[in-house]
Amino acid sequence: MRVTNSMLVSSFMGNLSSNTARLMELQNQLSSGKKSASISDDPVSLIYSQQARQRLQRLEMYQKNIQTTGEWLTQTESALSDLNEVIKSAMEACVTAANDIENAGDRQNTAEYIAQLRDHFLNTLNSTYGTKFVFGGYDTTGYTNANGEKANPFTVNAAGDLLFNGEEVTPAPGTTTNLGNIRDDVLTFDLGLGVEMEATMNGVDVAVYNGDENIYGLLSDLFDELSGDSPDAETISGFISKFQDAQEHILGLTAELGGRQNRLEMLENRYSMDEINYTQMKSDAEDADIAEVIMNLKMAEAVYNAALAAGANIIQPTLMDFLR
Amino acid sequence: MGIRPTFFGLEIARTGLVVSQKGLDVTAHNISNVNTPGYTRQRLIQAAYAPYDAITQFRPVDEALVGTGAHALILDQVRSEFLDQQYRNALSPTEYWNAKTQGLQYIEPLFDDSGEGSLYASLQGFLTALNTETTEANDREQRELIQERGKALTDNFNLIYSRLLALQEDQNLAVDTVTRRINTIANNIAELNKTIQSYEVAGQPANDLRDQRNSLLDELSGLADITYDIGADNQLSIQIGGKDLVKHLTVTELKCVETKNPLTGKMDILTPVWTDNDAPLELQFGELKAHLDLQGGANDADDDSSIAYFAKQLDTLARAIAQEVNRVHSGGYTHPAADPNGESKNGVHFFDGAVAVDDDGNGEQDTDVDGNLVWDYSAVNAGNFKLSDEVAGNVYMIASSNEKIVMDESDPNFNANLMTHVGNQENMREIAKLFDLQNITYNGISIGSFEGFLNGITLDVATVLNHSKNTQSTYTTQSADISSQREAISGVSLDEEMTNLIKYQHAYNGAARVITAMDEAINTIINSMGIVGRG
Numbered sequence: 010m011r012v013t014n015s016m017l018v019s020s021f022m023g024n025l026s027s028n029t030a031r032l033m034e035l036q037n038q039l040s041s042g043k044k045s046a047s048i049s050d051d052p053v054s055l056i057y058s059q060q061a062r063q064r065l066q067r068l069e070m071y072q073k074n075i076q077t078t079g080e081w082l083t084q085t086e087s088a089l090s091d092l093n094e095v096i097k098s099a100m101e102a103c104v105t106a107a108n109d110i111e112n113a114g115d116r117q118n119t120a121e122y123i124a125q126l127r128d129h130f131l132n133t134l135n136s137t138y139g140t141k142f143v144f145g146g147y148d149t150t151g152y153t154n155a156n157g158e159k160a161n162p163f164t165v166n167a168a169g170d171l172l173f174n175g176e177e178v179t180p181a182p183g184t185t186t187n188l189g190n191i192r193d194d195v196l197t198f199d200l201g202l203g204v205e206m207e208a209t210m211n212g213v214d215v216a217v218y219n220g221d222e223n224i225y226g227l228l229s230d231l232f233d234e235l236s237g238d239s240p241d242a243e244t245i246s247g248f249i250s251k252f253q254d255a256q257e258h259i260l261g262l263t264a265e266l267g268g269r270q271n272r273l274e275m276l277e278n279r280y281s282m283d284e285i286n287y288t289q290m291k292s293d294a295e296d297a298d299i300a301e302v303i304m305n306l307k308m309a310e311a312v313y314n315a316a317l318a319a320g321a322n323i324i325q326p327t328l329m330d331f332l333r
Numbered sequence: 334m335g336i337r338p339t340f341f342g343l344e345i346a347r348t349g350l351v352v353s354q355k356g357l358d359v360t361a362h363n364i365s366n367v368n369t370p371g372y373t374r375q376r377l378i379q380a381a382y383a384p385y386d387a388i389t390q391f392r393p394v395d396e397a398l399v400g401t402g403a404h405a406l407i408l409d410q411v412r413s414e415f416l417d418q419q420y421r422n423a424l425s426p427t428e429y430w431n432a433k434t435q436g437l438q439y440i441e442p443l444f445d446d447s448g449e450g451s452l453y454a455s456l457q458g459f460l461t462a463l464n465t466e467t468t469e470a471n472d473r474e475q476r477e478l479i480q481e482r483g484k485a486l487t488d489n490f491n492l493i494y495s496r497l498l499a500l501q502e503d504q505n506l507a508v509d510t511v512t513r514r515i516n517t518i519a520n521n522i523a524e525l526n527k528t529i530q531s532y533e534v535a536g537q538p539a540n541d542l543r544d545q546r547n548s549l550l551d552e553l554s555g556l557a558d559i560t561y562d563i564g565a566d567n568q569l570s571i572q573i574g575g576k577d578l579v580k581h582l583t584v585t586e587l588k589c590v591e592t593k594n595p596l597t598g599k600m601d602i603l604t605p606v607w608t609d610n611d612a613p614l615e616l617q618f619g620e621l622k623a624h625l626d627l628q629g630g631a632n633d634a635d636d637d638s639s640i641a642y643f644a645k646q647l648d649t650l651a652r653a654i655a656q657e658v659n660r661v662h663s664g665g666y667t668h669p670a671a672d673p674n675g676e677s678k679n680g681v682h683f684f685d686g687a688v689a690v691d692d693d694g695n696g697e698q699d700t701d702v703d704g705n706l707v708w709d710y711s712a713v714n715a716g717n718f719k720l721s722d723e724v725a726g727n728v729y730m731i732a733s734s735n736e737k738i739v740m741d742e743s744d745p746n747f748n749a750n751l752m753t754h755v756g757n758q759e760n761m762r763e764i765a766k767l768f769d770l771q772n773i774t775y776n777g778i779s780i781g782s783f784e785g786f787l788n789g790i791t792l793d794v795a796t797v798l799n800h801s802k803n804t805q806s807t808y809t810t811q812s813a814d815i816s817s818q819r820e821a822i823s824g825v826s827l828d829e830e831m832t833n834l835i836k837y838q839h840a841y842n843g844a845a846r847v848i849t850a851m852d853e854a855i856n857t858i859i860n861s862m863g864i865v866g867r868g
Binding site for chain 2: 047066
């Protein structure tokens with residue numbers, strides 16, 4: 010084959026530019042840490058990287074939801090344990106009062122104590138997580154009463170009945186009430202994989218036990234009995250079994266919360282593992298193997314130098330150099 | 334023996350001098366053009382003159398016939414028509430994929446989904462904001478976040494759409510430029526046809542003009558996939574899609590007409606047609622075809638590598654998002670704070686652009702089998718995709734609740750002391766769940782999921798460009814290879830020319846020496862013959 014000068018030049022230039030292109034690609038990988046500079050470099054990896062990116066975003070989102078749910082559950086649990094303490098104390102007071110029925114002064118003190126427990130019970134029902142009422146159903150910021158004022162979800166009317174968002178929690182049979190509309194309202198959060206979880210409980214479910222009695226009312230009744238003119242030891246003893254029912258009710262709810270927290274923890278563990286897997290998948294698809302890149306870069310540099318040296322040798326001499 | 338003219342030997346040597354001189358000139362021309370693009374090396378074809386006696390009628394039969402010198406027969410170009418054809422065949426796909434790759438490389442960054450500012454990131458940002466609202470319902474900041482992220486999403490759609498339109502406009506410009514260039518080349522070739530003809534009437538090839546014509550033909554074959562033939566009188570004819578662009582001395586020019594843009598509906602897509610019958614150009618390859626494909630005019634809108642196609646995919650996604658989010662959002666209830674009368678409304682759209690459908694013409698909006706109102710989203714595109722005026726104007730217009738929120742006594746729905754559902758985020762949960770649906774359809778088109786569809790568009794861009802780059806590299810290698818073969822035949826080799834230089838120089842010196850020898854011989858005859866005894 011006839012080889013001309015411009016062939017030598019153009020093939021040298023072609024090789025040199027493909028060498029520099031390779032150098033640039035490797036230097037790009039090294040300085041960016043990424044395998045490809047643009048999405049078209051490796052569409053197959055792009056598929057994996059897209060999948061991983063989407064999963065990671067979801068994981069981050071749902072891990073945040075899990076954290077929020079966990080915080081709500083902790084708050085709910087501590088409120089429930091407060092309520093449990095109230096009932097326990099009331100029960101002990103009840104036992105003491107039943108055995109010491111004759112001492113009017115002690116009885117009066119016990120009545121005062123029960124009144125305080127009752128108020129504490131009400132306050133605990135109105136406990137908040139941040140600025141939001143834990144047991145308020147959807148009315149997390151409280152409800153607006155008939156006077157247009159903001160009020161706590163749990164209030165007491167003139168008759169001493171416990172109200173939830175203005176509705177009696179244990180209305181007398183046959184009364185018209187809106188309670189049915191709101192007693193099932195509970196904040197529910199999505200935790201991914203189709204799992205949803207109630208982050209707290211509806212206050213009515215907490216306050217009401219045995220179907221149609223509420224704990225606040227129970228405390229009120231005890232107070233009324235103790236502060237009445239002729240308290241009866243039998244009647245007061247009768248409260249003990251009711252308090253036991255109430256306590257069982259609250260402990261039952263606590264156990265349910267514990268179950269939810271377990272599920273939450275399992276989900277959290279699973280997501281942490283998923284996060285590791287998908288991060289790995291994303292890294293496999295996107296990140297350059299630095300050691301390999303450096304090795305390739307060194308090789309490419311050597312080839313580039315050789316090409317330059319070859320160019321310097323090949324291009325120069327012609328027949329003219331040997332003619333006198 | 335026939336009679337030999339006295340000065341015959343001098344004449345033979347003179348032709349040698351002339352031919353060698355010419356050889357030196359050709360060598361000089363070749364060396365001068367060693368770097369001239371498109372230059373074909375030339376070669377002097379020299380031949381011997383017939384013997385003097387051979388042309389006389391009465392010649393002795395027993396005489397050896399001596400030739401009468403040399404002459405330059407023709408100045409030949411060393412080129413292979415076959416390789417020219419090969420090169421030009423390879424050049425039109427090479428230039429096609431070159432232009433296509435370049436065009437797609439401008440589109441690629443718009444769809445690169447790895448960055449913070451990508452469309453994908455803003456879609457996920459929107460979802461994140463929706464999700465936060467599902468756990469933090471009722472907070473003003475969360476609603477503002479949704480509004481802001483929603484706006485960022487639509488802005489990103491708008492931005493990418495307008496960039497795509499600008500790129501389409503750039504391709505338009507390229508179509509116009511290339512069409513003009515084709516016309517210029519066609520006219521130049523016709524002109525050269527004429528000049529070459531007038532030169533070659535004398536019988537000698539017009540080599541350098543042919544080089545010019547060949548160069549133009551090379552360039553033209555990069556612009557469009559042409560066919561050509563060289564007819565009688567060496568007249569070059571060129572066809573595009575079987576129709577004559579140049580036929581001998583006549584040229585049929587091309588012009589650009591404005592056709593409908595499948596994206597905007599405006600008449601702003603330039604399409605090249607023949608000036609004589611307004612028929613569109615039939616192209617398979619070449620730079621012009623690449624620009625037309627990228628542009629995605631009327632016939633190419635469904636070409637899955639055109640700008641119009643990608644923009645239309647974005648349109649579909651924007652419509653699907655608007656349709657689905659609006660459908661769920663309008664089923665929810667807004668916060669009373671958004672309304673002067675404190676009313677919690679439903680039926681509010683999150684995104685703008687829905688048009689009420691009334692196909693039965695009864696003056697009322699149609700409803701589907703489930704009793705839902707029917708809306709048409711075909712007016713929405715990626716360029717005008719935006720939040721509804723309600724949601725853009727007031728964050729409390731975002732319908733988080735799935736039940737009516739009542740909080741004001743003047744409201745007829747106000748019931749007892751009830752203000753309920755302010756913290757209800759059930760509807761927001763439904764909206765957020767849209768992002769995990771895998772079976773969304775818009776207008777019969779299966780979208781899958783929002784992110785999946787967007788990922789699909791991104792993957793389309795990546796795959797199409799990847800394919801284009803690979804094909805480009807294959808064709809570039811091929812045409813470089815052919816070009817190198819062509820160069821091997823037609824290119825100037827300095828070593829070779831140096832050798833020729835020495836060859837012709839020696840021949841010249843030899844001829845000169847012959848003249849000296851003849852001179853001495855004649856001198857002998859004239860001055861030294863017949864002087865025996867004189868001196």
